[in-house]
């Protein structure tokens with residue numbers, strides 16, 4: 001199989017960029033690492049690793065409370081990171097960026113605050129293709145309040161079944177919250193968020209988007225997306241673990257009650273009761289992920305330097321190449337769209353008689369890292385009639401040579417298990 005090379009048409013040199021990621025120089029089981037698990041977590045460029053060391057070596061202090069030089073430096077860097085994130089996603093102001101520990105916390109925050117006044121008869125709408133992070137918090141909310149959880153089904157080709165939703169009146173006058181993923185972490189499907197958001201707003205519902213797989217892969221502009229609250233996670237976008245983001249339209253955030261109580265989220269505390277700070281601090285109780293947020297700020301500088309359009313273009317090319325390679329394998333079923341139209345970079349597949357855990361283990365022996373399991377999307381797998389799948393996911397540093405290595409290793413795996 002040939003495809004033009006690892007100089008993407010988007011215009012950056014993948015081989016040169018790979019030199020920024022020290023981990024890509026290591027070997028696994030005696031083979032050069034082929035890291036195709038970026039939908040799980042991405043690798044980190046040296047500048048991000050250095051930012052963490054730099055912070056702890058020279059500027060470490062708590063933020064917003066230490067009245068000394070180090071405290072001022074740490075606060076400036078932390079708030080600077082908030083500004084960088086705001087610019088990166090087109091937020092109207094930095095106060096729309098809330099730092100959390102990951103996307104899961106951002107979504108739980110949303111379910112607790114936005115859903116605080118739900119009552120029996122109210123409806124929350126999600127989709128069957130969600131990560132558990134965008135199902136379980138809403139199930140818990142429904143249990144607490146007596147509200148009903150409903151969901152979009154999918155079509156055979158792994159897209160949201162908009163026709164069935166329309167027919168069933170899924171979004172209606174009882175709907176209070178509509179929450180969905182921008183990009184599926186299993187199927188790769190990019191959902192028509194704007195269209196669904198407009199429909200939800202028309203009945204007065206609020207819209208929450210899980211952009212954990214979207215923000216790393218493509219330019220995402222909050223105004224264009226049309227949601228009220230959007231969650232994403234730092235570690236999938238070349239940033240550190242331990243930091244996530246909740247973007248919220250400022251007026252929406254300002255109307256929400258707090259989530260966790262503690263230091264820094266208050267205005268005045270008396271033994272008889274407390275008043276709360278304005279967003280974003282209302283939602284950032286206790287010491288925030290300072291070094292991680294600063295590292296995430298450097299990560300978005302890095303992504304911006306490469307160019308999000310260029311990254312999206314590379315992702316499309318490498319995904320097309322991967323889909324093409326997988327389609328040459330007998331008996332392999334790709335889950336989700338098989339063409340790169342409204343499709344992100346996660347490609348999951350089923351080999352029928354060969355268990356994904358066996359596949360992952362065999363691939364690992366060849367130095368190829370993929371994920372085997374239900375990828376925290378068990379309801380989706382159940383809907384697809386399988387228990388688990390194997391997922392390969394590239395990113396801005398993935399080469400066609402790595403995809404070739406995966407296809408070769410899959411051939412070897414199939415021969416091993418099927419004997420032909």
Ligand SMILES: Cc1ncc(COP(=O)(O)O)c(C=O)c1O
Nearest residue numbers: 102103104131133185212213233
């Ligand atoms: C679509 C999606 N949503 C949410 C999450 C949760 O992210 P985190 O584990 O960082 O909270 C993930 C991570 O796999 C994801 O892929």
